[in-house]
Amino acid sequence: MSIKLVTLDLDNTLWETDPVIVKAEKACHDWIVANVPQAAEFYTLEALRQYKNDIAECFPQLRDKVSALRLEVLRRVFLQAGISGDEGREKAQQAFDVFYKTRSEVTLFDGALDALKTLKNDYSLIAATNGNADLKLIGIDHLFDAHFSAEQVGAPKPQADLFEAALAHAGVNPEECIHIGDHQEQDIVAAKRLGIKTIWVNLCDAAWAEQECVPDQEITHLSQLVSAVAALQ
Template sequence: MALRLITFDLDNTLWPVDEVIRRAERATSDWIAERHPDAAAALTAERIRAVRDRLVREHPDYLNNLTRLRRDAMAETFLEAGFADREARHIAADAFQIFHEARNRVTFFPGALEVLETLADSYALGALSNGNSDLKRVGIDDLFVFHHSAESVGRRKPEPDMFHAALRSAGVPAEQALHVGDHPVEDVDAARRHGFQAVWANLIDLDWPADLDRPDHHIHHLRELTDLLPLLDN
């Protein structure tokens, strides 16, 4: 069947994410130090990481909402440092807005925008992400028919919920859908199991897990996707 829908993961598929997160965390720390110096001492990276790990152990569902996890981890850190509940949560909420603004200032992989613009003329494009990026803030929301996330759907990949939501949004069967992503389990293997075709976008030189069947198609540069599509679109 002819291909009608192409869905993309975002982080480490359209842009490298690690440095984005580091910059966003630095911006958040600088803002807290300037606006709430008494709170800054409590918000070390090590303490935040420890609180986040504890929250996830106690409530695994936090992984379906990384916004809530980061915001609550900051609030819990302030509470542990002796801040009153209302003040802790107020500072954490404001600090998250600083983080989120910086988190959406990304640098695309070479060719990413050109590929998206080209594909948007012929296919419905969708975004499927476990993260909390905002396509409008990133500046590419006009290229996508929809954006589903673990936060909006309620379950993260590799669960089927996000893939099923994509098919409903586009009004196509899985046989006419292709997913492009960097994660071997959450993107490629999940897409295959849920009926999509899949392309492994290995733009950051990951190793493929030995216990998974290797993908039929993989790319090291997003421009390779346009050359690969004639093999998939039939």
């Protein structure tokens, strides 16, 4: 059965994520300092990060809703600073918008853009991510037929919901799909459980640690991606 669909993880598969999040959190906190200084008196940048972790622990239903979690944290911060109701929600949205714009200022790994353009010629491409990256802001939305996030479908990888949403959207069977990702459990093991072929993006030259299965292909640079897909076709 030929391959018709390629699904891709985003964070740490197509770009490095941690430095972008650090930069985005600082931009958000800088906005708070400039626009709601009384809130900044309660929370330094590091304290704000810790508060987000605390809220995620207290409200596990928000843990995988990464945008909703940050908005709720900001709303509570401004409430503590004496800004409530519609004004507090508006300020929270403004601060989050600053975070989100900066969070989408990513630098694609070498070879990523060329690989996406080439694969787009032959396959349906769908993003399947636990994160909240904005493909339109990044400037690559035109290369994807759809984009499903854990927040959107209601469950994160390694649960099956994201993969099932992509398969249903494309109207294909698992055997007609390849999933590409960096995370051993969330991407490779989870996709293999459904019968989806897998390509492990191992840019750090890590050892494979999962016992349940192994990836069908492994690449150490995204310039190898097109040939790895072709090998599974």
